[in-house]
Amino acid sequence: MRMRRGSACVLAVGLLASAGWAGAAGAAPPAKVKVVAAEDFWGSLARQLGGDRADVTSIISDPDTDPHDYEPKPEDGAAVATAQVAIVNGIGYDGWAAKLLAANPSASRQVVTVGGVVGVKEGGNPHQWYSPTSVGAVVDAITGALRNADPPHAAYFDARRQAFTTDGLKRYDDLRARIRAQYAGTPVGASESIFAPLAEDLGLKLLTPEAFLDAVSEGNEPTARDKATVDHQVTGREIKVFVSNAQNSTPDVAVLVDKARAAGIPVVTVTETLAPRGTPFQDWQANQLQSLADALARATGGTDPAVSAARTPAAPPAPGRADRSGPGVPSARWLALLAVAALVLGGGLLLRAGGRREAHDAC
Numbered sequence: 001m002r003m004r005r006g007s008a009c010v011l012a013v014g015l016l017a018s019a020g021w022a023g024a025a026g027a028a029p030p031a032k033v034k035v036v037a038a039e040d041f042w043g044s045l046a047r048q049l050g051g052d053r054a055d056v057t058s059i060i061s062d063p064d065t066d067p068h069d070y071e072p073k074p075e076d077g078a079a080v081a082t083a084q085v086a087i088v089n090g091i092g093y094d095g096w097a098a099k100l101l102a103a104n105p106s107a108s109r110q111v112v113t114v115g116g117v118v119g120v121k122e123g124g125n126p127h128q129w130y131s132p133t134s135v136g137a138v139v140d141a142i143t144g145a146l147r148n149a150d151p152p153h154a155a156y157f158d159a160r161r162q163a164f165t166t167d168g169l170k171r172y173d174d175l176r177a178r179i180r181a182q183y184a185g186t187p188v189g190a191s192e193s194i195f196a197p198l199a200e201d202l203g204l205k206l207l208t209p210e211a212f213l214d215a216v217s218e219g220n221e222p223t224a225r226d227k228a229t230v231d232h233q234v235t236g237r238e239i240k241v242f243v244s245n246a247q248n249s250t251p252d253v254a255v256l257v258d259k260a261r262a263a264g265i266p267v268v269t270v271t272e273t274l275a276p277r278g279t280p281f282q283d284w285q286a287n288q289l290q291s292l293a294d295a296l297a298r299a300t301g302g303t304d305p306a307v308s309a310a311r312t313p314a315a316p317p318a319p320g321r322a323d324r325s326g327p328g329v330p331s332a333r334w335l336a337l338l339a340v341a342a343l344v345l346g347g348g349l350l351l352r353a354g355g356r357r358e359a360h361d362a363c
Contacts, residue, residue, distance in 0.1 A: 030053075032050075032052075032053055032054055032055040033050060033053060033054045033055070033085060033146055033149045033150045034054075034055050034057075034082055034083050034085070035047075035050060035054050035055065035056040035057070035083060035084070035085040035086075035087070035146075036057045036059065036079045036080055036083040036086050036087070037056065037059070037086075037088075038058075038067075038086075038088045038089060038094045038097035039058065039059070039060045039094065039129075039273060040058035040061040040273055040274045040277075041129045041273060041284075042058075042087045042089065042112075042114070042129070042138065042142075043056050043057070043058030043087070044279075044280055044281040044284075045135075045139060045142055045164075045281055046085070046087060046142050048160070048164050048168060048280065048281075049142050049143055049146060049157065049160050049161055049164060050146055050157070050160070051156070053146070053150060053153050053156055053157070054085075054146060057079045057083075059072070059076050059079065059097070061274070061277060062273070062277065063247065063271060063274070063275045063276075063277055064247075065273070066247065066248075066272075067089075067093060067094055067272060067273070068093065068219070070094070070096055071096070072096050072097075072099075076100060077100055077104060080101060080103075080104045081104040081106075083106075083109060084108070084109060084110065084149040085112070085142075085145045085146060085149050086109060086110070086111045086112070087111075087112045087114070087138075087145075088101070088111070088112070088113050088114070089113075089114045089115065089126060089128070090113040090114055090115030090116060090122070090126075091114070091115040091120050091122055091123075091124055091125070091126035092122040092126055093126035093127075110146075110148050110149050112138070112142055114128050114134070114138055115128075117134075117137050117138055117141045118131070118133075118134040118137050118138070120134075125193050125196055125197060127193060127194040127196075127197060128197065130195065130196075130198045131197035131198070131200075131201065132172075132173075132198075132201050134197070136165070139161060139164065139165065140161070143157050143158065143161040168280075168282055169282050171282065171286045172282045172285050172286045172289065175289040176201060176202060176289065178293070179202050179289065179293050179296065180201075180202050180203045182293075182296075183202070183293075183296045183300070184202070184203030185203060185204075185205055186204055186205060186240050186296060186299075186300065187204075187239050187240055188204045188205065188206055188207070188239050188240060188241045188242070188243060189206070189208045189230065189233055189234065189239040189241070189242045189243070189260075190206060190208050190213060190242070190243040190244070191213075191216055191242075191243065191244040191245050191248070191249070191253040191256065191257075192213050192214075192216040192217040192245050192248055192253075193210075193213040193214050193217040194217065194245050194248075194270060194272065195243045195245075195270060196210075196213060199243075202292075207233050207238060207239055208230055209226045209229055209230065211223065211226050212226040212229070212230055216250055216252070216253060217248070222252065230256060231256070231259070234259045234260050234263060234265065235263060237264075237265065240265065240266075240296065240299035240300060241265065241266050241267075241268060241295045241296055241299050242257065242260040242265050242266070242267050242268070243267075243268045243269075243270060243292070244256075244268070244269050244270070245269075245270055245271070245272065246270065246271050246275075247271050247272045247273070265299065266295035266296075266298050266299050267295075268288070268295045269291075271284075271288075
């Protein structure tokens with residue numbers, strides 16, 4: 001049956017209207033908490049803590065972007081304007097984020113400023129995501145902000161926090177504990193202050209002058225005296241490992257990295273933002289910790305089975321191909337070989353017996 005164009009239009013409108021009424025009649029899904037984070041490492045924490053109840057946007061998520069010099073875009077202002085929870089680093093690291101908040105005020109918005117949460121003022125080390133103690137405090141602060149923004153689901157956010165701190169951070173926590181137990185006191189060097197909080201947590205002896213670390217981090221020229229000190233630490237092999245920020249490699253740092261490698265000192269690279277892009281915070285940090293553990297093992301001439309055991313577990317074998325062998329239990333492959341051998345031997349015996357019977361009958 002053919003349908004006239006006018007009838008088709010009427011039917012289409014009717015179907016759309018029916019769909020609209022059906023949607024209106026059903027209960028609308030509860031709105032998610034809108035969260036905006038200035039940097040993706042804090043955004044990753046918020047995404048995992050918020051789960052299905054949060055919609056998280058990270059303004060800086062490109063590993064090639066320098067958070068210090070970032071120029072906000074119009075869409076960044078729009079994201080901040082509608083955010084119910086905002087997370088900024090502070091401590092002079094992302095001043096542009098504070099300006100966005102000031103330009104889009106909201107009395108109901110929950111703002112988590114990391115510097116305020118951990119008690120570090122401007123002029124202090126801004127890289128608090130490399131401080132496990134600060135990370136724990138920020139996890140609590142983000143959970144509190146989500147609870148305040150969505151009180152009916154407070155228990156859900158508490159459960160997410162508990163799961164994240166006990167299970168999500170397990171590999172991260174285990175690696176830190178094992179590196180501390182095995183290599184505490186080991187002298188190391190670094191290109192800038194980003195590594196300082198983690199070195200302290202791990203009990204490593206960071207020999208690089210603090211003034212040098214701060215100068216490189218803030219884009220200033222280190223003094224000639226500090227340069228000479230760091231150069232001597234590298235060429236004189238006073239340090240066992242050199243840690244370099246791959247996203248802030250100045251000409252001075254590049255020279256140090258080359259000299260460290262020439263001297264046989266392992267070089268470990270770290271990044272300011274998630275790398276690869278989108279990697280969960282704890283995986284990103286744990287992978288860097290594993291690289292550091294490997295470098296320390298090479299540099300000290302030792303091995304640490306406990307640290308190696310903390311690597312990401314290998315994927316399980318494909319279904320149907322698992323080796324179920326254990327102490328005193330033959331593997332499936334050996335069982336198969338035994339079965340084949342039994343068949344071959346059995347067949348040979350049968351053929352031999354058959355040949356004898358034929359010979360007997362012939363007689």
